[in-house]
Amino acid sequence: MSGLLSITLHHSFIIGRRSKFPCHGHSYVLGTNGAGKTSALNLIPIFYGKDPASLMVQAADKKNFSDYYLPNEQxxxxxxxxxxxxxxxxxxxxxxxxxQYAYRFVEGAADDTLFHPDMEAHYERGESANDILRQPLPDSGVNVSNQINSVMDYRSIIQNDPQSSGRRRRRNSTPFSRGNEARRFSLGDGMGGCSTSRQ
Known part of the structure; x- marks a missing residue:
């Protein structure tokens, strides 16, 4: 069954730490007041394509999304x-x-790709996330998408709905060119459906 399995925050609003939150099955988030439970839960709709700019961060003195969740280039x-x-x-x-923020897709589980022990030296040297996703990760044999700069393109890929993006883009005379990435990285088979097993 398709869906979100976990969210990992690396050098996010908890500076200098990597925190993983399970999201599949029955998950229970427990912590003291101000520990970041709500901040983590607010990210779930972002995964499915909600515009991050619409997320007002109350606990962060009204910081914008990038400044709160992505405070530095790591x-x-x-x-x-x-x-x-x-x-x-x-x-x-x-x-x-x-x-600003950007997106990339990675084929494989986080612990087998982004956080594989072979990648730790890059994090320890303080290399930026952009640099790691551009060079050492693909060089290690991991398939990484091109950089995606708009939530509209990201949403079209994760939902495998290029027509949705195409209608909006035709108004701006920019063609949708992410069809291959949508086929490789989408949750389902597109047009609002998910792959189902046939019996």
């Missing part, structure tokens, strides 16, 4: 999910050098 939000065909992938949000 910061990442890793959404590990299972596709309809059973494959596990990750969608990664990270901070670009200009301060």
């Amino acid at each position: 910061s990442m939000i890793v959404f590990e999910y299972q596709r309809g065909d059973g494959a596990v992938c990750c969608s990664v949000m990270y901070r670009k050098p200009q301060g």
Whole structure:
């Protein structure tokens, strides 16, 4: 069954730490007041394509999404999910050098790709998430998508709905060109459906 498996926050609003929150089955989030439970839960709709700009961060003195969740260039939000065909992938949000956020998709589980022990040296050297996703991760044999700069393109890929993006883009005369990435990284088979087993 397709869906979100976990959220990993790397150098996010908990600076200097990597925290993983399970999201499949029955999950129980426990912590003291102000520990970040609500901040983590607010990320679930972001994975499915909600515009991060619409998320007002109350506990962060009204900081914008990037400044709160992605405070520096090492910061990442890793959404590990299972596709309809059973494959596990990750969608990664990270901070670009200009301060805005971007997305990339990674084939494989987070612990086997992004957080594999071979990658730890890059994190210890303080390399940016952008640099790690661009060079050492693909060089290690992991399939990584091109950088995605808009929530509209991200949503079209994760939901495998290029027509939705295409209608909006036709108004702006920009063609949708993410069809291959949608086939590789979407949750379901597109057009609002998920892959189902036939008997």
